[in-house]
Amino acid sequence: MLLQSLYQVKGHSGYAGCDKCLQPGVYAHHRMTFPEVGAADRTDHIAVSPLLETGIGMVSQFPHHYMPLVCLGVDLLFGSSGPLRCRRLGLDMQEISQKLVSLKTFVPVEFARKPRSLAERLRWKATELRQFLLYIGLLVLRAVLPEEIYNNFMLLSVAISILANPRLCSALNGFAKMLLVSFVEHFSKLYGPELVVYNIHGLIHLSDDVNIHGHLDVISGFPFENYLCTYKK
Template sequence: MQFWPILGILQGYFKRPFIIALFCGNAKPHSLSEYLRDLVGELQGLCRGFVVKGKQFSLMVTSVICDAPARAFIKGIKSHTGYSGCDKCIQGGVYKKHRMTFPEVYSSRRTDASFYSMSDEEHHVATSPLKDTSVGMVSGFPHDYMHLVCLGVMRRLFDLWLASGPLRCRISSHQSKLISMVLIDLKDYIPTDFVRKPRPLSERLRWKATELRQFLLYTGPVVLRDVLSTPVYNNFMLLFVAIFILSSDIMCCLK
């Protein structure tokens, strides 16, 4: 059984997201038009404007947050595993080591205008109903860092350090146990702002995104110091600083 929630949050109001709609089925929706029909109709009406207590208001969607498979589905584009699957730049993928890669760094960017005109026919597999709303089909779909960084990069770093990485960056079982012991010792000092307490590295494959985020932004810089080699630790700290800045409302002006 799959649940596809549609959540809403008003920009400028610091409230928790609230459920607008919920789709339930044995698989993802078969018809994109049917799945989005009610949402598109309501967004079109809200964008045209509405009156509340004698004042005219309008509503525009600034961003749509979803993981890569869902993003490809509702945009009607190739999956991220396809040769034209990158939804941010125009380049053909390169299949390497059983993975689709996009090695170009300075490839031309996709724009909302190029998406609407379908200038890259290989990128599209269907026409998304969201094209008829105010949603930017490229600018309005930011990549989510929960999947890319927490469940992606951070989990990959653990694999490199503990299992599959080259010897120059791998740590011993003794070092792994040492890190786990410090993580467990930190349990009593983790405030209730965090929904989970630290767990040992032996359970890392069952760590949730919040645990990986906690390790990356809070406990990792402490427990890894003097355990990882200096180059590997500095590499981790570069990621820590970058994500710390990007996730900070004060330090990052990209709103």
């Protein structure tokens, strides 16, 4: 709330809640949705924020953080939640879990955690969700999920892989943006426009933040997460 007060933006659940574009928002099924993908961008000029005196760009200098936006925010891709028409059978979830567990011995030490069963999904850390999205999800979901749901997952996985790569994030930035826009449009058709909430909509702006600030790990809060224990003490 303090940041919103300084930044002079509405919350993500409010009308015109997107801090990157001028989409008005649509209230549907008890949630605020942002179904458009082509709304005009906001400018850096916000009239009354006290931060204006610092010269900080009030839109361009506040990038989205992909840990809550992507890793924690896009949860329907596991097939265990969301509309009933998109949920997977228990046998499918069991097969995915078995594949995850079977990969434990093949995961190198560079990864902080070994894959865990979907039965523990609600206790997965953001690093595990990132690992699933970028590295192992494309293996364990293939031939289990329906093709259209798997392809939707791959749109997001490839786009985020590009934007997280220091070399490719600039060279293929436009391609990554096209993939993310396609993901949101396809997501809306699969799961329903009533689920295109702030987290899903915000993906279409992620490549623009990377274009300004650099690859995703430059604007990531993952390093701070490692010090939460220190902060608490």
